[in-house]
Amino acid sequence: EPEVTQTPSHQVTQMGQEVILRCVPISNHLYFYWYRQILGQKVEFLVSFYNNEISEKSEIFDDQFSVERPDGSNFTLKIRSTKLEDSAMYFCASSESLAFGEDYGYTFGSGTRLTVV
């Protein structure tokens, strides 16, 4: 079964440093998303991306965050200057279309655990 692949699985960074989280969405999917989950809390939407531009972003996704699809396969989330409160599990997701049905929707990756120290 096709998977969304995220690397690294765990990253530790110092406060103020830049991090790039990488995702390889499912190959025929056109819509890409980043969500995050602070430990023990709900999954929160960050951004959606289609046709090489941001479709929607949440208030969490401020100027410190950016996304990019640098080539035909990767989808990256960059945090320019990390803060302690950025520590979370970051999930990439992709979908084939905008239409979600009973048997299809997002496919999530396994996540990158970001720890800011």
Place this chain on the structure above:
Amino acid sequence: QQQVKQSPQSLIVQKGGISIINCAYENTAFDYFPWYQQFPGKGPALLIAIRPDVSEKKEGRFTISFNKSAKQFSLHIMDSQPGDSATYFCAAGPSNTGNQFYFGTGTSLTVIP
């Protein structure tokens, strides 16, 4: 404003019992209500989903009940098994725009053998 409220936060059920997790949503424009299952160290995986034109959907031991007028939906796991032990998230959102889904806070289910 919390768009989706989920309860309980944790649930312990005996093997063979019924697990019930409830969610309520705010926005009447939402028309897609998925449930995700998450095992430790893994991303959420789509378990079952429902559209508001039906009141119930069943897949194996998993059933979603949907009450449009009350803006509530629930997940029932019949004959719960230890392998069902996971965190379950409900979500709600539009089905055809790709805009964000709103997730509940999750329910940690433990099924005791």
